[in-house]
Amino acid sequence: MAKVHFVSLGCPKNRVDAEHMLGISVEGGHSVVEDPDQADTIVINTCGFIGEAKKESIEAILEMGAVKAKTGARLVVSGCMVQRYVGELERELPEIDAFLGTSDYARIGEVLGPAASTTRSSSLLRVLPSDAVEHQREHVHGDEHEHAQKLISPTPTFVAGCELPRVNSMPRYTAYLKIAEGCDNACAFCIIPELRGAQRSRSIDDLVKEATRLADGGVVELNLVAQDLSGYGHDLPHRPTLAALLAALARVPGLRWVRCMYLYPRTLSDGLLAELDRGANALPYLDIPTQHGSDRMLRLMRRGKDQRRLTELLTGVRASVRHAVLRTSVIVGFPGEEDQDFQRLLDFAEAVRFERLGVFKYSDEEGTAAFALPHKVSAAKKRSRHDKLMRRQRRIHEEKSRALIGTVHEAIVEGRSEEHELLVKGRLWSQAPEIDGSTYLSSARTLHTGEIVHVVVTDVKDYDVVAEVLDHDDPRVAESVPFACRR
Secondary structure (H helix, E strand, C coil), X not given: CCEEEEEECCCHHHHHHHHHHHXXXXXXXXXXXXXXXXXXXXXXXXXXXXXXXXXXHHHHHHHHHHHHHHHCCEEEEEEHHHHHHHHHHHXXXXXXXXXXXXXXXXXXXXXXXXXXXXXXXXXXXXXXCCCCCCCCEEEEECCEEEEEEXXXXXXXXXXXXXXXXXXXXXXXXXXXXXXXXXXXXXXXCCCHHHHHCCCEECCHHHHHHHHHHHHHCXXXXXXXXXXXXXXXXXXXXXXXXXXXXXXXXXXXXXXXXXXXXXXXXXXXXXXXXXXXXXXXXXXXXXXXXXXCCCHHHHHHHCCCCCHHHHHHHHHHHHHHCCCCEEEEEEEEXXXXXXXHXXXXXXXXXXXXXXXXXXXXXXXXXXXXXXHHCCCCCCHHHHHHHHHHHHHHHHHHHHHHHHCCCCCEEEEEEEEECCCCCCCEEEEECCCCCCCCCCEXXXXXXXXXXXXXXXEEEEEEEXXXXXXXXXXXCCHHHHHCECHHHHX
């Protein structure tokens, strides 16, 4: 077997793309290895969204390039950074043997070549591209000629369906489900529509088939992702909605939790909120990037809603969805942000009191509308504002967390804790994987990875929670949040 090593960077949506490449590779007979030194081909799925992500991607390419120099492995680079900078990457990093754009990752089999071959010759990369992709370009290094294969669709149009092979890289009990590709919004700071194309939603039937297959494989927690989750379906015939999708996923046997990530505030609907309040497995967890709390900044960012309407929207969410947990992300240091704008952001965060809040320092990205704006904010001021808002949010988070003590919740078991010898690691339903902290569980009985249990919170430690597992017949189980109120 030819051996392949994968590196995936960036967001969960990028991770799903990498999982499809894993699936195609395995179905094609390739062996996926964890050690890059053992690989015949190394694939890096990059992120090119902001400066820090680009830096991470370049560092990963250089690191794997050093492995290639030592072992002779082929080096393939895919994803957003390739879609955005393929010309520059080709010129500056000649060690890259092949490029795959954001709409071309399903062609990884063409790049890998026949699985039966274990040769490390670059001949396996010399595959003729289709008419829809750019031509190959030749590099010359002394007397040696190396060809970098480029499979880059200039206008991304591909969207994966349930029939495309996929290997879940998350623990077996949890997975991401990408319900749409691309984005139709025009936020001033964002390059994603250029890198990923217009929104392309998948049909409800197709998504239910994939969700069913994941559940059959042991997945009990499904995290829905897209660039604009609440805008799902507007581009399809009959305009299916996210609420309708959640209702369909509620009928998938074995799915216990369904969580919504990346809900664009403009397209939140009463029907969606009703489903999040009453659905059989829809979690009342709403990840709603608001980006700012100043009207002037929201207009410059092209975000649509003013601060008053945003506050009313989020207050309405709390009134409509019982036990709602709100996560948001905001940007500090956007061009023209003045002290009074930042103060309005502080006031907004204080008024809404988000359970989770992420703060990004503005990254000036060529190709975005914001790149041409005057009055750039200094790095020092961006850092100062970031730290001040995070200190405020830490206090809010501590108050919210303290209020959990004594309450009963569902939690998922993740396995043995490396930090606490006598405790088991898990997450409350209100803690999304990879971003929201952990819950440390004590139990008189043996717990199994992927099991969903009822717990009572006994303590909180920074962003983590300590809880005791309840027996099945404990009367407090009937009080568990959020599902007891739906029975």
